[in-house]
Amino acid sequence: MKPVLFVFGTNLLFSIAQCARILGVFPAPGYSQFILAEVLMKEIANRGHEVTVISPYKPHNAPPNYKTIETSDVIENSDGLDLYELDNESLFKNILTTYEFGNIITEFTLKNKEVQKLLHSDESFDLVIVEQFFNDAMKGFARHFNAPLVLFSSMGLTEWNKEYMGIPALPSINAISYTSYTNRMNFFERIRNLIGTIFDYCYRKWVFYPIQREYLSRYFPNSIDFDEIINNASLMLLNSHFTTSENVLLPYNMIEIGGFHVSQNPLSKDIQKILDEATDGAILFSLGSNLQSSDLTPKILNAILSVFGQLKQKVLWKFEKDLPEKPSNVFISKWLKQADILAHPNIQLFITHGGMLSTTEAIFNGVPILGIPVFADQKMNTARAKRAGFANVMSLKDLTEETFLSLINETINEPKYSENARKMSNLMRDRVVRPLDLAMYWVEYAIRNKGVRFETPVLKMYWFQVYMLDILCFVIFNLLVIYLSVKYLCSFTLPKKCKRNSKVNDRKKRQ
Template sequence: MKEIASRGHEVTIISPYRPKPAFFNYTTIQTSDVLHSDDGFDLFELDNESLFKNILTTYEYGNLLTEFTLKDKGVQKLLHSNESFDLVIVEQFFTDALKGFATHFNAPLVLFSSVGLTEWNKHYMGNPVLPSTNTIVYTGYTNQMNFFQRIRNLAGTIFDYCYRTWVFYPIQRKYAEKYFPKPVNFDGIINNASLMLLNSHFTTSENVLLPYNMIEIGGFHVTQNRLNNDTQKLLDEATDGAILFSLGTNLKSCDLAPTTLRTILNVFGRLRQRVLWKFEKDLAEKPKNVFISKWLEQADILAHPNVRLFITHGGILSVTEAIFNGVPMVGIPVFVDQKMNMARAKHAGIANVISLKDLTEKFFSMINGTINDPTYSKNVRKMSKLMKDRVVRPLDLAVYWIEYAIRHKGVRFETPVSKMYWFQVYMLDILCFVMFNLLITYLLIKGLCTYLGKENSRVINDNKKKQ
């Protein structure tokens, strides 16, 4: 959105955050309450929950985000104003009622997905869901699943479809009816986007088939900035190398269980490398080689040549930044897409993965093994070159398609799937038709054989009587 504003467009954004520095043509409607929408969730506990519980929790979280956003006073003021817009961009993340902004302002709709192609987004653009190769994000599978993994993936796919259709959509429909001052046809807006921008690239995801209306812009957010003097000095003097550890924005290291925290500190204290740790509170007792900060310039730190390893939760932005800068990873995935991202990274030979409950002596061995095995750094450096070798800068590509939708007042690259029922897509109607006809044919043949058998018996009996 900053890039769009820098090119002369007037931008209004609904967000909990304001940009620094501010732009003269960039207006933020600050929805601070949204930051508290996850107060009732213990995200670390999701690591121990079932596939179905994770699906339910994500939908529940999406409903909270939707209502917190729509009922915000600033948002309601906007909806009751005389503002007009040339385009509406909505993030595709379990907040489908927000697509009503496009209908309300009579503007084309562009969607942005913060992850790549998943069951969260592909059906909106008419891309068929194939449970045999398209893994549910919570499973931690790659697209090369064995028989039992495909069974679990199919079960998750069906459950996700049923819950979305019969429970989630009705709730989102109520939000649209309640908070938009003009009538909104919910069924008409959810699949009415001109385009979807995907935050993915083949180095961060897997080889997938994309229709024209889904454009990959993975890596668009990665920039290179100067480090502050303290961090620069800390890394420059790390003669044995440095390790960056961050659990991202939603997961906070300070919320880790005390036993887990002690184990991590014990492991870090035995390492030769300096460890930079994003830790949100003061930490009194820590090893001398551990340096904490409530906020770290992650992408810029990863670009420093002395950084040997990135210990990460496996969010897509973090994985992208690690690959871009050629840094191998140890992943500690917890929820939503993190397990999928790290499974792909491990399959590509650029990372190792460990769960929170396994943070024992194995953690120390995994860190050293990933750093000292040159295969990981060799593989990730190769992927870094592939990510950087682009026909056009991904941010420029994103802006091109956004301005394309504005110039043409929306455009629809509809696929045949978007106009078909799911049973038509998978040809289940044809299968049922064939099976029905086979059954009818079988019954007719069986009936004919029975009839002929009876006729033959009657003829034989008549002949016996005549004799």
């Protein structure tokens, strides 16, 4: 009887999760972020759930139970930002720009006509998945539809999402994402990291949150308390793995699924032919979906073309315009399926901006990296890759023919880079369960258990309690009281004693 009940109960739980209605909110205009959203939400749909996704992009070959609410105007209103300029800006300017970018994304998504139509409809959902990307007002979707909230971080664990799940920020080992620091910082790096962490925290609390609170009030039809939704997620899915980030302590409510989007697909005939005929090897060069190689300055562009012309390897370059002056060994395309290209055995090097997707795909396929980071988490990603021994890193500002050629040759010809890349690949591939299956388990877990929360004590404490500053102040105060009391007592007793001793001495002298 018991086995029958167990099977019945298991099937019942599965059926509850299988027919769920899920809203996905992925508002970021970066196409690389949509790639992650597309893989995640299509897999959810393929498992029988009814999916609605708010996004600037539409998926390829979406199943019939996958509906898109397109917010392409977000892309149009975020195009004015010159990402290359961020490489020359200060840490504080990068922080401010990122939050301003987040406010643009939030407002233009929420005021979209189709999004407003959804908010004023009779639709209902069993779960809401929101990409955590400087858009905290969008957590209101879960409260509005009275559904559990799951967050997704395309950048893995950052200083922006730790506090939402109750992880204390430790500036001594947790480098702020805009820097090129790892968890081993020297004294002066820790000073700068501490200042940046405090500035980021204060700006988020005192400037960014009030703006997001206003968006929540303005665009949601019902009154929602911002302070109640900010830390109300059941769990967070992290697009990270210890090979792409660093060894960190995670609570039960943060699940690493880095590499979940990587799959092997056939190459196009022309790309397959180029790589198969690359008997001296091949190099892939891409600056990702947000940065355009065609926007590089003529000086840097000419230096790159000159170096590529000196190489024996074939070069596949994601370049968004025609390039008639390119060397004969260079092949350009406006878009390249880099994960599939990196899987080809003739690829010897990946020259990349160091975004999380690019870093993950390089590690998965065991390809050494030459990183040219520009903004956001790219400097940190490439710094970690360099410390792991499978990457070299250079700044775009310092790119010359000599340095570029030297680093390319070193990364290709020194065996340690390819050996370390293969070791990292083995570590990433050696998983207990496929990361996409792990993501599906936790999504359906949240549905089955009505958004059960693994709440850490930190969420119920003030920041000064977390770092025990109240205890430190208490100890200092009591020591100060003891010191002043002793000093006060001594000011009365010592003069009297000294006066008595003086009288005794005078008496002895007269005698």
